[in-house]
Amino acid sequence: MKFLGIIPARYASTRFPAKPLAILGGKTVIQRVYEQVAGILDDTYVATDDERIEAAVKAFGGKVVMTSADHKSGTDRCYEACLKIGGMFDVVVNIQGDEPFIQASQLEAIKTCFDDPTTQIATLVKPFTTDDTTEALENVNSPKVVLNKNMNALYFSRSIIPYQRNVDKVDWLKNHTYYKHIGLYAYRAEVLKEITALPQSLLELAESLEQLRWLENGYTIKTGITKVETIGIDTPADLEKAEKHLRQLNPENHL
Secondary structure (H helix, E strand, C coil): CCEEEEEEECCCCCCCCCHHHCEECCEEHHHHHHHHHCCCCCEEEEEECCHHHHHHHHHCCCCEEECCCCCCCHHHHHHHHHHHHCCCCCEEEECCCCCCCCCHHHHHHHHHHHHCCCCCEEEEEEECCCCCCHHHHHCCCCCEEEECCCCEEEEEECCCCCCCCCCCHHHHHHHCCCEEEEEEEEEEHHHHHHHCCCCCCHHHHHHCCCHHHHHHCCCCEEEEECCCCCCCCCCHHHHHHHHHHHHHHCCCCCC
16 A cells, blocks of 8 residues: 655644744754654655745755645645645545654554555544543543544544543543544545545534544544654644753754
């Protein structure tokens, strides 16, 4: 199977404008992401709507494709990029442009999901541990997911799911394995075409989670498990945390 990696990257961001071009350890965030992904998949492109990002990617030798500024989601941007790139790719992997610490093991885990010929869409989950806090479990910016016995997602929510009746909340992590959703997606090429044509669904609008649109329309989402904790960059404060993490990984600021 051939896997195409697409890294959607927008310049405009309410909480952190120009985030892809922010400097992390002497390199832009988008370069950090690209270098983590390149070589793991059969081909990788940045998909952007901004000439400044396009120029930055070309400057470090990366591949980039310009896409519309009107897309409402990274999935839609991925589909347009896929059409423009062409080629006979079986699976398109959507990598968030603000995840500079994405690991090869995570990409391999999502690729493995497609060993099952029935897999339509795949994503990653990370088990919460008893070392995590109740506050982490309750974090609405960290969606939770429940799985069936085949490792397919049953539902995603910003709330804690499942709710444990008759168990004190402080014991929930000890009493049940909860899963955190990691926002890395992969789609069979024909499925990507189909899901981008779907209108927003009621569950998606309620939770503000795009993947609920796919579930509500009958698609299955296979999950792979990762034990790796990544650091996403949503705000300038997150960038400072990422700098500290990078220094811990390597004092010379190289991933």
